Amino acid sequence: MARALMVQGTTSNAGKSWMVTALCRLLHQEGWRVAPFKAQNMSLNACVTPEGGEIAYAQALQAEAAGVVPTVDMNPVLLKPQRDTVAELLLRGRAVCQLAARDYQGEWLERAWQAVQDSFATLAQRYECIVIEGAGSPAEVNLRDRDLANMRLATWAGAQVLLVADIDRGGVFAQLVGTLELLLPEERELVRGLVINKFRGELSLLEPGLHFLEARTAKPVLGVLPYEELPALGAEDSLSLGVGGGEGELEVVVVQLPRISNFNDVEPLSLEPDVSLRFARHPRQLGHPDLVIIPGTKNTLEALFWMRQAGWDRALRQALLAGTFILGICGGYQLLGEELVDPGGWEGDSGTYPGLGFLPVTTVFAPGKVTRRRRGRVVARHWLVPEGVEVEGYELHRGLTRAAGEAQPLFLLEGEREGAWSGRVAGTYLHDLLASDGFRRAWLDALRRERGLPPRSFPPRSYRLFRERSLDRMADLLRGHLRLELIYSWLQKG
Structure with missing residues (x-):
């Protein structure tokens, strides 16, 4: 049975997708047969797998990072907002219905949970390690009874959980401490370490806060990842859209x-x-x-x-x-x-x-x-x-x-x-x-x-090569800024 490593976030856009992508590339480079997994994703940025199923773009990119072909089992539940209160529901790559948010419970929720279990079990038979991406925040107490993608899945899969927070938003200590405080005691035990993401500045000024976090939460700070934009990887959803770039003719x-x-x-x-x-x-x-x-x-x-x-x-x-x-x-x-x-x-x-x-x-x-x-x-x-x-x-x-x-x-x-x-x-x-x-x-x-305009004076560029270089750079950032020996030890213990 595959080992399970899970990345959860204190907020949306904390860096969960980024971390899972980087971990998939890192473990792939280290010789693991690794696959990404996100139980439930809400995104309009989707793509088509070779077998003709539909999954979120983020999981396809993570599969590319892992050196494997994307499949519908890597994102068994996909919600695509159609109108303000209505979304299209896809199970294991196929659209099944359009439904209102208030109706996504009972029979539909249990069907979705069954799809999550079936897809995870399929991947667990094929790979040595599954890197799981959570959804939103695990501390959404109003949605606990509908949870498919955070602590319910972590408990069922026996996953080692990393909790990542975005310091660029501000309030990173409150994010991490508050999230852990709102988890149930048995859920809190699943969190093995903390990661601070998108840091820009002098690390020595942050170190007193890192000591505080470890003393306050009894969880190790696994590292502080720098803010770095990498080309050719895009964004998962429209909330992350930038203004573009370049100054060409x-x-x-x-x-x-x-x-x-x-x-x-x-x-x-x-x-x-x-x-x-x-x-x-x-x-x-x-x-x-x-x-x-x-x-x-x-x-x-x-x-x-x-x-x-x-x-x-x-x-x-x-x-x-x-x-x-x-x-x-x-x-x-x-x-x-x-x-x-x-x-x-x-x-x-x-x-x-x-x-x-x-x-x-x-x-x-x-x-x-x-x-x-x-x-x-x-x-x-x-x-x-x-x-x-x-x-x-x-x-x-x-x-x-x-x-x-x-x-x-x-x-x-x-x-x-x-x-x-x-x-x-x-x-x-x-x-x-x-x-x-x-x-x-x-x-x-x-x-x-x-x-x-005159003919271009530069050689043509390979988009795929740029993507590969960016994925390798993500793995390098983990090697340079995370305590990987702890993560490797948790995976070895299974």
Whole structure:
């Protein structure tokens, strides 16, 4: 049976996902057969596993860090907020229903707990160590009877628990002491050590506080991790969205939609020296970019109404006339079309709605979801990227989109035409498209030519290589700042 090491946090965004990713890479480097696990995740940033299931992006990245193929068992319960009080529930990679938060109890909660147990047992038979990520905080006393992902799981799995806190938020001593005080005595016993994350400053000034923590809690402080941003790893949810980065000649703006999803699609652009990437919530932040990307959203109709109310439709038309290119991905592709048809009320009230009208395509929503990995090549003639350039990624959407009129397909994926383009506007369902180095660079080079810029003077960059280097750097940070001998001893004792 696999050993279980669990990372819990005093708050959301304390660094649980970061720590699990780093531990997976570290243990993988040390020769362990290791797998990540998060019992329940609430996230709109999801991806598709090779078997066609849907899991949170964070667990797919953690699997990459562990050197293993991601599976649905690494994230058996996924909640994707659809509206303010309604979320889509996925069990072991498959959507089963939409339900209100107050209804997520009783039969549904027990079904979810059974999925958690089944998935953990499957991983435990295949791996030597499972690194578990908690959810939110284990001290949410109002949610204790609904707990699937923190102390209930730690107790059932016999996990060694590390408690991590974010010092960048302030109040780190209250976070750690208060969390331990609110745990039940038997839960407190499961916590083996404390970690302080995102520290910037002089460590000697913090040391009196570390002595206080150990004396007050009777738990060892395992280390203090420095604040360091690493490229090519993205963020788990939209609460962590930054403003972008870079100061290149090509300006790219991403529309920050309500319930934005799969925004890591644009992450590869941040590694390109000639790109300046930023997110914009309101049209007045648009400026005069070379490219606007409309990303995915969990609720396309809600995003449509929001864009019209905010004036994005008018701003995009003006930008298009000024020479800006527009790319829609997944929900963004649907929004760019002429019509959105929702006969079953999957996105809100049933009916037919006019889209933004930038592409001659129509989307019809349906109960089933498309979840599949795809590979292929560019087939669009007279478009920016030459025919034959290879692409790969995954589809993750509800609804089918049909092109008409002058719209031409973008890609040929396993013999099937996909996407559409017309003039300066293009749309596709292919997530992770920009991680294809050849496509990304060919597209940016074409935009340079459109702008009259000279050819780039730097070699092409490998997005995957940047990710690998960042993952290795995470493991190095643990080696340099954590008392790993204690963690190794707990794992050996099992």
